[in-house]
Amino acid sequence: MARLLVTGGASFIGSNFVHHVVAHTDHHVTVLDKLTYAGNRASLSGQPEPRVDFVHGDVADADLVDQLVESSDGVVHFAAESHNDNSLECPEPFVHSNVIGTFTLLEAVRRHGVRLHHVSTDEVYGDLALEDPGRFTECSPYNPSSPYSSTKAGSDLLVRAWARSFGVAATISNCSNNYGPYQHVEKFIPRQITNVLRGIRPKLYGEGRNVRDWIHADDHSSAVLQILEKGRVGETYLIGADGEKDNKTVIELILTMMGQDPAAYDHVPDRLGHDLRYAIDPTKLGDELGWRPRYRDFEHGLAATIEWYRDHEYWWAPAKDATEAFYARLGQ
DSSP states (O other): OOEEEEETTTSHHHHHHHHHHHHHOOOEEEEEEOOOTTOOGGGGTTOOTTTEEEEEOOTTOHHHHHHHHHTOSEEEEOOOOOOHHHHHHOOHHHIIIIIIHHHHHHHHHHHHTOEEEEEEEGGGGOOOOTTOOOOBOTTOOOOOOSHHHHHHHHHHHHHHHHHHHHOOOEEEEEEOEEESTTOOTTSHHHHHHHHHHHTOOOEEETTSOOEEEEEEHHHHHHHHHHHHHHOOTTOEEEEOOSOEEEHHHHHHHHHHHTTSOTTOOEEEOOOTTOOOBOOBOOHHHHHHHOOOOSOOSHHHHHHHHHHHHHHOHHHHHHHHHHHHHHHHHTTO
16 A cells, blocks of 8 residues: 555544554555644654655545545544544534544545545444443443544544445544543543643642553554554454553542642542543454564653653643643633
């Protein structure tokens, strides 16, 4: 696949994937990104110009998408609205990007016979009880609980239908919670890191018992590339790194690793419909494709992430004040 189209390639996870592809393959990458608040051209800085092209546009723009797909050998679809709090505030952009955008892309790859990998989330499965020892698998039923997760579930089902009904050469991956470089400061881990760097007390929803299964964005990128190159068409693969931690543990780890009192944070009202626990079983991905995460120790990956935010204030500072003002209006 000499020519890859990466939708949402200036986003957090998408830009990490572009960096990974350039570092580990000879592919040429075209990035399509709408550059909403969560997209940032600076996340692609340092990439060699002959290897990476950037197109500013909407994945729901049928004419533009058709043109880009026609000149590509493969498509990796990251483009999505992804923040749960924003989906509760205003769901419409989530329907537009996650559902209409995916439909538009599917029609283009169908016309041109181009390989597609669709990137999704474990949140489509809903949540697990805190005391439940089980984990999500590729056979888990969908049970989304927010406008974000329901629109991602809808996009997954569209991909499955186009693969079965029209023979689109597609795969899907559902990944656990990502952390790492280039993540917007509205998200849990970078928000707490940048709060400490700014001398602001970190914020914890409710009691902080909610559990997330964390994976470093570079490990997610390596898994997606493996699926794109070796995955069985029509299959779904779950991506995880056995990184289950509750939010209270994560916030206390961040404070401790940054030389602060681990209790120096504030509790804020819990999010509406806040899922209790996510946990991914990546057995199929490991057994079929031989994939293994690089950051098997969460603290190792978290230390690298803290260091990145220390060194890249120029990247995150422009969005910080507006983000904290938004949360202050919500009492969070």
